[in-house]
Amino acid sequence: MIVLSGPIGAGKTSLTTLLAEHWNAPAFYESVDDNEILPLFYQNPQKYAFLLQIYFLNKRLDAIKEAKDNRYSVMDRSLFEDSLLFHLNADLGRSTKTEVETYDSLLANMLDPVSPDDYQKIPDLLIYLHVSFEIMLARIKKRGRSYEQIEHDASLYDYYRELNRRYDQWFAQYDLSPKLEIDGDQLEFVENQQAREQIFRLVDQKIAQILG
Numbered sequence: 001m002i003v004l005s006g007p008i009g010a011g012k013t014s015l016t017t018l019l020a021e022h023w024n025a026p027a028f029y030e031s032v033d034d035n036e037i038l039p040l041f042y043q044n045p046q047k048y049a050f051l052l053q054i055y056f057l058n059k060r061l062d063a064i065k066e067a068k069d070n071r072y073s074v075m076d077r078s079l080f081e082d083s084l085l086f087h088l089n090a091d092l093g094r095s096t097k098t099e100v101e102t103y104d105s106l107l108a109n110m111l112d113p114v115s116p117d118d119y120q121k122i123p124d125l126l127i128y129l130h131v132s133f134e135i136m137l138a139r140i141k142k143r144g145r146s147y148e149q150i151e152h153d154a155s156l157y158d159y160y161r162e163l164n165r166r167y168d169q170w171f172a173q174y175d176l177s178p179k180l181e182i183d184g185d186q187l188e189f190v191e192n193q194q195a196r197e198q199i200f201r202l203v204d205q206k207i208a209q210i211l212g
């Protein structure tokens with residue numbers, strides 16, 4: 001299981017599709033367009049932060065369960081980033097102490113194998129799509145989901161800046177699986193075939209190294 005990590009608008013969904021096609025492997029996307037809670041969360045984060053997190057955690061477990069039956073699979077975001085997003089929101093006062101404790105304990109339980117042959121929820125490779133704050137903002141704007149726009153809600157500027165900062169910190173410390181960083185500012189893989197091939201080479205090399 002290969003996981004694509006990165007902040008909002010980094011290009012995870014786009015690269016998930018490209019890598020899945022490259023390996024002829026199934027892709028597992030985040031629930032966004034069919035997610036009724038997401039627009040409600042952006043309207044009223046105080047009310048919906050916890051519910052949204054439980055929703056994402058549950059969907060994530062569904063996806064991991066389904067992915068485990070494939071030799072290769074590509075997943076748009078990891079469990080660890082769900083937690084990162086939750087803790088950012090909690091630190092902004094959008095969840096109670098009990099909600100934080102319940103979430104953390106639920107996640108720990110999910111990660112803990114129930115038996116020795118329980119399936120693995122930790123990826124085999126985590127790819128971090130690093131983008132600068134400026135590029136992140138430009139991509140969010142380019143994609144144009146109305147509830148994510150700063151013009152719609154000026155407080156999102158600080159939210160995105162802090163999220164971008166925490167992502168760098170989190171990735172630097174992440175050590176649960178092999179990892180690879182890709183420069184999402186420089187590699188315009190959506191429009192540029194050469195950039196795409198450069199990414200395929202980098203990822204294939206990393207997998208060959210992991211497989212020994």
Ligand SMILES: Nc1ncnc2c1ncn2[C@@H]1O[C@H](COP(=O)(O)OP(=O)(O)OP(=O)(O)O)[C@@H](O)[C@H]1O
Pocket residue numbers: 006007008009010011012013014015030139140142143184187188189190191
């Ligand atoms: N490397 C890139 N070069 C050019 N455009 C890009 C690149 N990466 C992403 N984009 C564009 O930026 C926008 C956001 O990309 P995408 O939806 O793949 O991001 P994401 O990381 O999945 O976001 P989210 O976290 O919100 O799900 C899209 O319009 C996409 O076409």
Ligand SMILES: Nc1nc(=O)c2ncn([C@H]3C[C@H](O)[C@@H](CO)O3)c2[nH]1
Pocket residue numbers: 008030032038052053056081082083085086089148
């Ligand atoms: N609060 C919060 N917690 C999550 O775990 C989470 N995962 C994704 N998202 C938001 C970001 C994009 O707008 C959109 C697509 O990634 O959904 C989240 N928001």
